[in-house]
Amino acid sequence: MSPVRAATNDALLEIEDLRLHFPIKAGLLKKTVAHVKAVDGVSFSVYPGETVGLVGESGSGKTTIGRCIVRLYKPTTGSIGFRTAQGVVDIAQLDKRALQPIRRDIQMLFQDPNSSLNARMRVGDIIAEPLEIHAIGTRDERRSRVEDLLEQVGLGAEMYNRFPHQLSGGQRQRVGVARALSIEPRLVICDEPVSALDVSVQAQVLNLLSDLQGELGLTYVFIAHDLSVVEYISDRVMVMYLGKLMETAPTKRIFERPTHPYTEALLNSIPKRVRGGHRKRFVLTGDIPSPVNPPSGCVFHTRCQYVKDICRTETPALRPLPDDPETSVACHLAEEVALEPYYTAEERRDLESDRA
Ligand code: SF4
Secondary structure, three states: OOOEEOOOOOOOEEEEEEEEEEEEEEOOOOEEEEEEEEEEEEEEEEOOOOEEEEEOOOOOOHHHHHHHHOOOOOOOEEEEEEEEOOEEEEHHHOOHHHHHHHHHHEEEEOOOHHHHOOOOOOHHHHHHHHHHHOOOOOHHHHHHHHHHHHHHOOOOHHHOOOOHHHOOHHHHHHHHHHHHHOOOOOEEEEEOOOOOOOHHHHHHHHHHHHHHHHHHOOEEEEEEOOHHHHHHHOOEEEEEEOOEEEEEEEHHHHHHOOOOHHHHHHHHOOOOOOOOOOOOOOOOOOOOOOOOOOOOOOOOOOOOOOOOHHHHHOOOOOEEEOOEEEEEEOOOOOOOOOOOOOOOHHHHHHHHHHHO
């Protein structure tokens, strides 16, 4: 893809065959002896106003994709098309100068509010920093904008002069949200934004992100290791394993009809929340294999309970299901094995009526 090309569809973000292979150097001459295949041929699109959940265990490559999108990492190959007023720009190809205007449109919300906020800066200055970097507004206008943002994220303007250590974990993450939104981005990469918070506070921050999306028309890529977190906030879910996409589907479908054995295993790790919720459990054992030397064939075959001979030798392509083109899966046996859902349709109805 050239750095700028004509728009081909309505996607805000269009990733094609993205790879990031980190070299491993050794010896006196620091020769490259191997590569860590952190992301290995991933393609997907994100549409304006939606939330796409990117889920997988630690080491699956989900955070690396987020960092490629904001260009903290430069991909090895592949393209990251981002729609601008001038057309679709390939973020992967841009130099530092050309990236500057794009950085206004794409912000990242980090996992740990303790380490992502400068402890020596006051809350107001932390939120105003991106406005200063991009030379937006006068000093007074920036102050007024920060006070508005503090109200918007439910903190109140009186927090302006506090330091991060004077806030709770949930309040610190609200500061992180205000900072990310200060320059009015169109796309926010949320990198496990609630995983360092208590469960009760997690719900508050997820509610805040959901409300702000409605108010401001934001688009989110929401990275998490836990499917239960993305269920609440995502329209679609993409399940990653060892640098590759295993399954992509609407969120409801993932919970009611998983198609990939790895998705089933992730669902099995979530405590069941419906009435009478007792079921047989398959617990995923062992660690994720090394991305330096991933397994042959299907990369999940060393941990899959349904593995057959073909899985050890032939790599399954990510392909849409004939009966449901919104769902794509990388499994040879997707049409053969019946996987256990998290909810039956009836259980979901019960849960929704309990919530109402
Ligand atoms: Fe399991 Fe084979 Fe499907 Fe891979 S291709 S997920 S090993 S059944």
